[in-house]
Amino acid sequence: MKIGIYGQFYHKNSETYIERILEALIKHEAEIVIEKNFLRILNENDEIGNSFNDYKTFTKLDKSYDLFFSIGGDGTILKSVTFVGDLGIPIVGINTGRLGFLATIQKERITESIDQILHNDYILSERSLLSISTLPESGEITPLNFALNEVAINRKNTTSMIKVETRINEKYLTSYWSDGLIIATPTGSTGYSLSCGGPVLDPATNSMVLTPIAPHNLNARPFVIPDNSELTLKVSGREKSYLISLDSRIATLEDNTLIFIKKAPFTIKLVQLPNDSFIKTLREKLLWGEDKRN
Known part of the structure; x- marks a missing residue:
């Protein structure tokens, strides 16, 4: 399985989440290719212990990719769309930001969520x-x-x-x-x-x-x-x-x-875990149904 990885910024404490992502992908013997500028950002931060020099890089995508991992917030997913375009590659959003309406994976559940996705236990949400x-x-x-x-x-x-x-x-x-x-x-x-x-x-x-x-x-x-x-x-x-x-x-x-x-x-395909839904996201992100009168 060939997986592209992209991020725009290096957030504080991001090294923990990035290492978990890479460990989960390596465990499944995935072919990992990191966007060239994001790899440069990673290598400039001393907090990450592993060297990334051995990873392949990309500046453009092609149809050989099975999944595209977007690490950050919703803004990073929007930028990911410019890479994916009409190629039909499913995007996995990993939310290391704040609100994250579009993200599939929350940073607290990275390892188990990636395992689930790489076992093809997910659905695709097509977006116009x-x-x-x-x-x-x-x-x-x-x-x-x-x-x-x-x-x-x-x-x-x-x-x-x-x-x-x-x-x-x-x-x-x-x-x-x-x-x-x-x-x-x-x-x-x-x-x-x-x-x-x-x-x-x-x-x-x-x-x-x-x-x-x-x-x-x-x-x-x-x-x-x-x-x-x-x-x-x-x-x-x-x-x-x-x-x-x-x-x-x-x-x-x-x-x-x-x-x-x-x-x-064409549409964009966002990877969604089976237990997630748009209704659930609204309820959690907008605090719908919560009684704040106390």
């Missing part, structure tokens, strides 16, 4: 993505024109609001006068969209949600639409440009650029 194109074409967006969580429009270098003219399937919906607009997948509904008042969507829902950011037109509310819809956005404001983000990747677009957003033609 958004794809984006622009007119004129943007060189900042084109190489990785997809997002697992959301596409977000935000004002840039100004305190003034922007206008986001929005069409769905070529039919005019409204113009959001606001700080911006979020178009989120069900996976992204528990992220930026939720913090701006958007609804929580089950990942199995075939939908996306439009959530305005601090709208000036107070009758503007989050709007859930089918995920086979195609959106056309045109942004204008006092400044000549604005920001667009695809998950954590940020680009600048000029006013009146046409933005086309639709469901991507």
Whole structure:
């Protein structure tokens, strides 16, 4: 079994969890390949006793990988998606961060969870993505024109609001006068969209949600639409440009650029343990069902 390993940062006390991960994989005789920059980060930290010089590295993935281990928080999983793309490699999220909505494995149960996964005792949760194109074409967006969580429009270098003219399937919906607009997948509904008042969507829902950011037109509310819809956005404001983000990747677009957003033609597969579920994650992460009146 060939397994890719990726992380963005070296968190305090990470050596304990990284060593447990590697020990569990070595026990199962897995072929371990570590992302090149992450290997450099590991080798620069003296806390880890083992030398990583003998491990193979990658800068790009191919279909020969069986699993892709993402070590960190949800942000690391979002970055992992840019490596996996449309290859269909299942992602195992190991949460060494804080909230961790997307992570499969909590750091307290690394060894037993990896054993379970390597014995093929897991299920796959398929997650839809958004794809984006622009007119004129943007060189900042084109190489990785997809997002697992959301596409977000935000004002840039100004305190003034922007206008986001929005069409769905070529039919005019409204113009959001606001700080911006979020178009989120069900996976992204528990992220930026939720913090701006958007609804929580089950990942199995075939939908996306439009959530305005601090709208000036107070009758503007989050709007859930089918995920086979195609959106056309045109942004204008006092400044000549604005920001667009695809998950954590940020680009600048000029006013009146046409933005086309639709469901991507591929999905991301997240490994999920049989006893876990989205409902369980919500209950634990958002403390639903807990009586805090005492």
